Amino acid sequence: MKSPAPIHTFPVAGILFTLSLLLLALSAAAGEAADNTTPRQAEIARAIAPSIVQVAYTLRFDESDPPVSRGWNERCPNCGSYHSDRVESLLQEERPAERPGFILSPDRILTGHLLVHPRFIEKIEVRHGDRTVTARPASYAVEQRALILELSEPLEEARPLEFKPTDNGDLYLVTAQESRGRWVTSVRPIPGSVFVRADGSGGIAAAANSVIVDASGRPVGATMAEELPADDTWKGSPEAWELVSAADMDRKLERLASRTRAQLPRVSLRFRSPREEPSDRYAMARAYSGLGRDDENATEREAVAILLDEGIMLILAELSPSTTGRLERIRVHLPNRDAPADAQFVASLHAYGALLARLDEPVSGIGLSEDSADLAPGRLLLASEIHVSGDQRRAHHETARIADLRKGYRGNLLPDLAGSSENMFLFTPDGELAAFPLEIRRRSVGDGQRRRSAERIVAPAGMLKALLDDLDAHIDPANTPVDPDEEGRLAWVGLEIQPLDSGLARDLNVAAQTENGRTGALVSHVYPGSPAAEAGVEPGDVLLSVTADGLPHPQAVRLDDDSRYSEPFPWDQLDEIPDQYYSYLPLPWTSAANPFNRFLTELGFGSEVTVNAVRDSESIRHTLVLQRGPAHYEAASQHRSDSLGLTVRELTFETRRYFQKTEDDPGLIVARIEPGTDASSSGLKPYELITHINGDPVFTAEQFEDGASVEPELRLSVQRMHQGRIVLLQNASAPDS
């Protein structure tokens, strides 16, 4: 073959050759780079696997209490949603809760701190390969949500993680999870996302229960939280974390138990018996609806109190004004005493369901945590769960950590326990009170149909301190014990109101503001000289809603329309009703204790309320100061005569109106007739009026009592509407008879 022309070929070939070499090198490099990602993570996973164990907590009931868990939900690093084993399903399926653990040494395991009281834990086991070893808590991390377990036997085949903080760029998060019966180690690079908060702090999103490794699989640090700080403070061995040994923790819990016995005692509240209410429609509706958690007619209440300094204590019980009105005695059950100590009522709190009392003898109170940083999410705390029921006070003490802090009531930062938090008191490891359970008072109208929903929060100690510092601003002067004859008074504004219906709402042009007549009330009468009269309320005004201090938002006025279903009082058939049915007779008049007046009473005497109303299609506002009203029928002075078998009550504003009696007219209402007594045989019926005794007009219950105690024979002038008659009663209890 002849040789080609040798002019350009050599440089072109050279360039081409270099180019191709370059390409090859690049592709090789690229190929190598492609191999570096997924196989790298898989490698790490495989490398770390021997250092990962499964921790299994077998749970049980403690006597008859089911286990209570807090903060068990964990975010899955792969799919980002919360997976959780609900405690109930674990018990029902008779399998343990399983969490990953990391081997720090042959007999020490790092795992997430599962917040459940030891009394519910049957056993803790650690599984590695086919070996299963029992374990128990050895130490608790203070800042991290972590627990170090001690194994009963070392795991020789285990490869402990040796943590070396490095600066090598790429970091990976390694965690393990049970999925379809197998434990899956997942590895992902971090940071996946970085976040910065308004206050400048920030971090890297991570996942709980994970170890952070570098690109070569060497452990750099571990985290039990969902974020890593943006700096390097997290790097290093968990053994270097601030730890409290389990033994120390047990000692702290014991000390806490004895301290709380003295400083969070059980308190018994005793109330006067309420007066029996006639069977009016509202009372029956309330009885059937099982209103409210606190029975308004209770005569006993047990609660927990927080003992503060100088004998002052905060009793955690939400009492409505009508219940507090009957408060008779506060007894505090302190340990090592023969008899409970007495305390005196000081004040009720306005916004919260609690009241202050003072012990007759001062005892030392609990210390309050001053540092709000004590309540950092994840930080190790002590908790007491205290239940009082009947004569028992049961307390359980355990370690605790809060899951989060959230802005809540009135802007306070409230700890979130991510689980049941009723009756939970939180303490610093030194035993200072950091948070306590508190109920927010909620007031609403229309208590006939709905349960009042209680809002319970875990209040930081800072709130208590703020309260004590400015007590006057927080107490409710209208919520106090009252004398028996002041009991049961309603806040009276002097209005008679009726509920609306759709037809009336349309006719009055208020259908839009009253949900087509479902809410709202029409004023049918204004008592002269009353607060409403002075505020300018007129008959025909349509009341829409009420705003007041202590109400977060306007409350719609709501009256249940019971008159649709009630029968007129059977005046003409009274003679035919047998006496054992007297107690079933309805009230002839409409009771003054309607939901609207009850609601106003809850707001408290002295409160200023604004009523939003409509008059002739125009919006108007009335401002009223609620007063303690004159007695109404249910709270009227009465005299009960067991020997005669009858109870009489004085006339009150609404009964005077019904019976058309002026202030100068005599009359006492027969409130009750006992079947089979002299009063019953004489033909007296409930709701008749006794106007004269032996010719003398009677106005007060006291006059009746005086007359009934002396005269051997009582000649009563009795009125039933317009019909009158004379009734003669032989008085067995009079001295001469």
Add this chain to the structure above:
Amino acid sequence: MNLRHALVLVPALVFSSILCPAAETQTATEDVPALLDFREVVQQAREEVFPAVVYIKTRREALEEGRQATAESAGSGVIISEDGLVLSNWHVVERAIDVRCLLSDGRAMRASVLGTDRTTDLALLRLHFDDGDATDPLPTAPLGDSTGLREGDFVMAMGAPWGLNRSVTLGIIACADRYLPGSSEYSLWLQTDASISPGNSGGPLVNSEGDVVGINTLGILTGGDLGFAVPTETINELLPRLRQRGEVQWTWTGLQLQPLRDFERNTYFDADTGVVVADTDPASPARAAGLRGGDRIVAINGRAVTALSAEALPGIRRHLGLLPPDVPIELDLVRDDAEWTILLEPREKGAVEGREIALRRWDMTVKAINQFEAPDLYFHQPGGVFLYGVRRPGNAMNSGFRPRDIILEIDGRPVASLDDVESAHESALERLDERTRARFTVLRNGLRRQLVLEFARDYDR
């Protein structure tokens, strides 16, 4: 008690029937022959009176159901005079538009109502003679004297029970002086176990002599011996007035009376004569005259009066009620052991029932409040109008109106009488195209309430 509803069960009566005031038992000197002739006695009495019994059917206005309607009523009567006077009950012929009578001999004659008295449940009718009927004389039954009756005497109730137009039932006098609380204003009752039921109301109660001793009125079917008749003692006193004036024209004093002894109520006054004033009606002649509860009246116009038990009260009340109006009565009374004499001028009592009207399209019947008929409503609103009945289904019922609501205002205008309601109703009907609702203010259970009556729907279509 409402006399029209003869089947009302009143438990108190069950007890009171046992407690009839004790009466002397009649010595049965004629026992044996009387029993042998018993059937003859009965037959003879029957033959004397039976022909005079008439079966009455009326067509009357029935406004209770909230609309203008008519209903049929049936009952019995007895011819008491040859010129065609018939005695019956008020509730058989009240509000009658048309009255027809069937005589025992088969003659059917129309009748008109001459006079009635609601309180004693009596009515007087006159038969109309068409020319063709003038020939045969009318059978009549003589009115006897009921004062001689004693418990155990045989009586027969005649009439047309349940519309079957010829029956006689036999029984005895269970009680000759029965006091029924609520229905014994001016008269006591004869109580018998002869079967009295709707239909033989108005028929005669006849004794073994063949005299009419009462007019059957009330029957309570679940009690065997609970049939009641108005005694002729009362009827004979009132008949002249019914005949001449068309009504009794009772006068009213406003006195509420109470007996000296009340076993039921264990109330015994320390006196043997007189009758106790329990109370006086407001705005009444008695109250204006100064009478008070506790006063004991011992004589009326010089004649001594005593009520030892409740059975004496109707007679006293009847006596007072028949006295002429505006003529002073002299009452001798004892008050706190002192004797007084008070002059009292009774007033005309007037109607004991309010007028009623049915309101079309509003689907309700309203009635004037009458002091005697609805005292509990009168208490709250003397002189006014109340809702008597609603139509079911109907506009008033759907709008939440209930019977016995007292109507105070319609669309802001006060209502003081039936005329006010009528004019409001008429103007509402005239403006039906513009507006189909009206705002009412009513008094219910003593409280004012507002209600909107929507009458867009016409329930007569």
